[in-house]
Amino acid sequence: RQYGHERLTASGDQPRVQRRHRDHYRDLTARAEHEWFGPTQIAWLDRLRTEHPNLRTALEYSLGTPGESPVGLEMATGLLHHWMVNYYLTEGRDWLDRGLAAASERNAVRAKALWADAWMAIMQADSIPALRMLDEAGTIGVLLGSRSIDAYVELFRGMAAMYATDADSAIRYYEKAAAAHRELGDREGLALGLIWLCLASSLQRTSESAVEYGEEGLAICDAAGERWYKAYLTMALGVEAWRRGDVRDAAELVRGSLRSHRELDDPLGMGVDFEVLAWIAAAEKDFERAARLLGILRTTWRLIGAPPSGYAHLVHCHEECASRTRAAVGAHAFSVACEAGAAMPFDNALTYALGERRFTAPEPAGSPLTRRETEIAHLVAGGLSNKDIAARLVIAQRTAEGHVEHILNKLGFNSRAQIGAWVGKRRPPEGDVDS
Template identity: 35%
Template sequence: MDDSRRRPGNLPADTTSFVGRRRELTSARALLSRTRLLTLVGLGGIGKTRLALRLATEVQRSYPAGVWRVDVAAVERADLLEHATLAGLDLEHAAARPPLAALTDQLYGRRLLLLLDNCEHLLDPCALLVSRLLAALPHLQLLVTSRQALGVDGECPLPVPPLAAPHPDRPRTGPDMPNEALELFVDRAAAALGEFTPTQPQAHAAALICHLLEGIPLAVELAATRLRTLTCRQILDRLDRRFDLLTQGNRAAPARQQTLRAVLDWSFDLCTPQERILWTRLSAFAGSMDLEAAEAVCPDAQLPPAAVLDLVAGLIDKSVLIREEHGARVRYRMMETIRQYGRLHLGEPDERQALRRRHRDHYLTLVLRADHEWFTAQQATWACRLDQERPNLRAALDFCLDTPGEAGAGLRMAAALWSPQLGADHLEENRLWLARALAADTARSPARIAALRADGWLALLVGADEAAAARVTECRALAAELDEPRASAQAEQLAGLAALFADDLATGVQLLEDTLARHRADGDHGDAWSALFLLGLACCLAGDSRARALCQEGLELCERQQAQWARSWALWLSGLQELLLGATAAAARRLQESLRCGPPAHNRLGVAQCLEVLAWTRAQQDRAPEAAELLGAAQSLWQQLGTRLPGVGRLLRHHTDCEARLRRALGDEAFTRSVQAGRALAVEQAVDRALERTPGCRSAATASPLTGREQQVVRLVAQGLTDKQIAALLVVSPRTAQGHVQRILVKLGFTSRTQIATWTTRSQR
């Protein structure tokens, strides 16, 4: 007989194959070797039980007294928990003896692993039982699964994520990009059909199903069983009604696990009444949200603003919300399945409409504030924040443009959000919103002029010259009709930009000089810088002797206002000016400094311009292979952005001259290879090449897998501080500090605090 069958315990045999989870198993095994209480925490249907059973099976040789599972989900009352544990461990119990005493007496001195499965509905009784068992039984280890951590001293919670399910159309960024969810789908489809070998279209549709279900194992399995009656494409088309679709589960499973809706009903019922209200109202958000947004949108007479913070914490604890750190701010995200469930419980149409209006009001205020504070030290922060809020901004604009009487707010929002200063990415999408807003609200107003200017600017960038000309004409006519100074200056600036793109530099210089004078008179630093930048570019291309002074003035204005995003553009213009004067070394320094001004993801248009002009610079420095690679990287960005390269007519001639020079230097074949190599680079890799650094030269903070708080803890561990000392310094509980250290060890693949200290020292060097 196999030795494993004689080993004590009651683990059930697998009835289906176990898919994926290599990383989670590695982390869990490492933690189990260092803690007596490991809790697998996650959303219902995420696979906690299956992961726990596989982990228990893999480690059972380490427990002479066996590995035992107690299914707490079957226990309905707290006073029966200890009795159920005795029964699960197959222990005797005299009726007159307290069950806890019987447990501790019979288990004392025995090394075993006890798996308490599905504890969320008896959280406090389970926490009390676990605390008493750990105190009384020094050789006992506990593995717990729950939708919420127990909150017991010494507990090490390990969040269980969904299965990996990358988007099938998204380029891979690393050598190991598994699609565990698709592997599970194919496996369960084969079990349902007897055989399933998907064709390429079927595989693509299946991968999309897994992506849209966000890798939730139960949802993926339920979708796979639908292949008995539907094709992959038909399942995909019905995922917007997923709670009606994913209903045919394993009839042998508990009722709460047989359908996707039943799983979430169970989670919803475990929440307090106010947590349920917040869950449903947070479903009005798209993507993620911060605490400020939740406190602005969700409260009313039923839900006071002061309660939101604690309720958010409760939903995080129950795995309804996912906490994510973004620099100095924390954001909260709902998985789409949880969001759709929340929307099913939102209530009457009037309540939904009021909630959507509060959501719109919050984001309109946010956008107008960003526009007002744009040319300040907050510029980079706003660029990042607005990029994070893009899904919510889309939802707010949809509300404005689909709801009678709200179009005016939509026009103000579109004009302020995607003005020329902010329109550095998503160019075609931005134009679609502006077109919808302009069509929905035809009132003659300064907001319309701002929207016309924004749309005209973007039309020039994407090469829609006729549309841009129409916007210039309408913008100038409306400005003359309204006789509003700032609006008139904006209209003339758009006309000057159009002349610049048409290579009519004389007209462009004249119009932009007039615009600059008007903005200076108004005292508007942001508009003045914009006009100053465009006038400097026009003079630079025209060979006007004022170009250098204008470049310097624009750079100094950015530095006085500490506007880093605008400073990157000012440095680009200064680099271009140096190149056109033949100072290639100075040009390269300015362009590289521009690329260092901020994360490239928030200014891809600026990065493309820098890579392009730096390629011309390297070509003139006889560094042909490097120049061709940079040219390819810039081409890739132009294509991704949907803009013409590089925009202004005279700049396009410089690109053509550079390409001809590189072909002569390298030959057609070598030139093409270098350009293709550049096109294959991700934007961060292209910036690394341009700055002449390798990825390993980045700071430890950039390259580290740790969060900001975990990096703080790492530095304190490296100083030799204990968990208690770290907790005091960070004003957290010792248990929280211990949890941080445990997660750091897992993420870095270490087993001791000494290894953390050594790694920190090496990273700093």
């Protein structure tokens, strides 16, 4: 690659080739965004994961070349679901922040970039800048007379209210957003709003409304062949079933959600599913299983850096589950079961959570990694991106990418989530899951 770069530079043709490369990935991003809400969703996620280094290069060109920043902002916004599903939240926000700083025209692309950036900020508990971005997006929506922009601003204002545990205000925002998306025929915006309406209504114990919202969302997703939003809707309906005491239906729904999130390779979605399955196990008085699931959950949150702040309104359910489980089995047994869950290889943890295998204690094994690879594996487990790892270790980003690829190959893994679980298995105990 270095040799090829030197030859390209020497040829004098580098600017033209870089522009063609960027144009190709701009078109790829636009196609992925256009086809996202449909049956090719998983194929597009796999394609974007594979193309991640090329997408990064195309964004760097766009945001580093005079006059090209509007294209960079549009690309970074179009990759929203890539940042969300693959949990590149920090990297995605960095690209959007750069694009917003470089391309200041108050148009529909900027408004969408603002609410997309705000969504990721809310998921990272960064609500103050999120609300500031939503204010600007709302101003642009008024300026352009765009009901679509207004609807998304209302939707994410609702999410910010849910983060603040103000479910009444959240429901009002969600209902306004859903009504607008329904009228505009925006299936994606409506499906997202219905997920949160289902969860908020369940939190308010208005069971009939929660079920209606969830089932409407499922019908929309099924009609389009969509999987990601459907998985979260299924989880939300599982939470509602658990709340009303129907633990059998709850388990079936949440396991269905987990199967979809496994296929999508969405670590956030899998984490939320592990959480709810722990609550269900405690409700069934299977406290040892609940503790193991809480341990699995701890490894998952360690992988992505922190629990998802967008679901902060469910924290009290987690605390109640942990407290009840600890009281039932005793502090020592609780800690041992949590550690056993945290130490499970990620694939085993998934199949255990799905009820597809019995629990077996993990066997100790030596590490095939070099000292440097072990260091990088721990940084991956800590939620750092390749860019963050490169900065931390003062190495080239491509060198960091190469190390991560070698780690995956040596361990026989295909995702960063598996590296995180592998590291978690070898770490010494760190105390209780909710410490």
